[in-house]
Amino acid sequence: MNVVKEKIDPMAASVTTTDEWQALRKHAETMRGVHLRELFAADRRRGERLTGEVADLHVDYSKNLVTDETLTLLTALAERVRLTDRIAAMFAGEHINTTEDRAVLHTALRLPRDASLTVDGQDVVADVHRVLDRMTAFAERVRSGQWRGHTGERITTVVNIGIGGSDLGPVMAYEALKAYRDGGISCRFVSNIDPTDIHDKTHDLDPATTLFVVVSKTFSTQETLANANQAKTWLLSGLDAADDAAIARHFVAVSTNAQRVADFGIDPENMFGFWDWVGGRYSLPSAVGLSVLLAIGPDRFRELLAGYHAVDEHFRTTPVERNVPALMGLLNVWYTNFFDAQTHAVLPYSQYLHRFPAYLQQLTMESNGKSVTLDGTAVDHATGEIFWGEPGTNGQHAFYQLIHQGTVLIPADFIAFSRPNHDLGDMHDLFMSNFFAQTAALAFGRTKEQVEAEGTKPEVVAHRVMPGNHPTTSIIAPKLTPSTLGQLIALYEHIVFTEGAIWDINPFDQWGVELGKVMANQLAPKLTGDAPDLSDVDSSTAALIRRYRAERGRA
């Protein structure tokens, strides 16, 4: 028997056939008629009781459609799928990414130097810290001005070229930690193969003071290689240089593939490595975070890693009934599988977190957008929700109407910080009053009687009734810092893990993105060549290509 498989995939039949799932189904029927108003009226301490603490994060679950019984039943489901064993298998470096036969060890990226972990015969902690030390030394040289460009000028702008996990993590963290930037380095991020992206991000830069960080786990991604080639042309023509020495001063790479980096023309000396056990969407705490480290400095970057680690330890060691990421993951399962919720909103009350929902979209949807279980059987239950969101208060003036009065159930996470990064009079208090008001309005709404008592015209009463009973989870941290950012990211990583464990799917592969990449490569020559053969292309796509070619003046 395969021990790893047995440990992480103990389900003989679908999870939906277990007594625990059936008990939840039955319980959900009784919960459908219950309103949050009643739950709060019946338990005056609910708002203090149904809460959790993880590192610096205070998490309030009380405005969810749950009772103590719900949480007990969800915890029993987690035990049935042996969530704790699956967590242990991940942290130990077992090959839980079964379809790629790989360990899943992003948690090792934030282990302290004195920890120990040997995986597949390799001292992982030593490897991680060797790369971190190289990143630190490099960043210190760039930030101090010791590292100069080809013409002897100081680097002032870093352009990160990458896509997916090689972009979303760095750009999200750079934006989130803007208040911690020092050392005179600003960053830009190029991801899209749409040429407007690299044009827009470079046209006003001076090549002499620009450093490109090309980030690609595989170093074979079409978008990243096209952008990096374009950057090379831009740099060499801007510097009026033609030699590799100019490339060596203005290009560094982050990758797991040294050979491809060398083939591209970047000196492997200027490459920062990571490992196949780090998934792209989990890679920010690896060398993929280099541009963030350049902007905020090594000490702040290590604070980010320590924040992640604090939540990792909580997830690894805390029993499910007090394990915050596990409980949040179970709540998501509750809504997805027993209330048919299809989406989940993440609403940060922090302008600096404006890219956090986009980051979470890859983390959650590339991980749990799966429809077969670990053994390849089609699932008979819903999996990954659509994650989406925008910072408050902007979202309030756009889509909150639908959450308040629409017909679909949208569980939402509200994230806020007690202390602002910039204290400007009473603005933060005004801002936070919206955070507190929205979750209360969503939970309790406004009854017909209340609306009538306000003297509302009878014909408008129905329009102004607020049904309430919309579930939210509030997450409050003292302040947005590198550490609390790391904590938040790890929290969501482990929520994703928990959901994947219940659904018995593999959150660590992403085969679904491959077909489109292959087809783009097949179609590319048909856009440019002379009179291409379109007979092997479906009629819709062929007609669209003909139209495109005509508009580009091609026969």
Ligand SMILES: O=P(O)(O)OC[C@H]1O[C@](O)(CO)[C@@H](O)[C@@H]1O
């Ligand atoms: O870092 P790479 O290898 O360029 O890949 C970029 C992204 O592409 C994907 O493979 C999906 O297309 C992501 O999982 C990954 O983060």
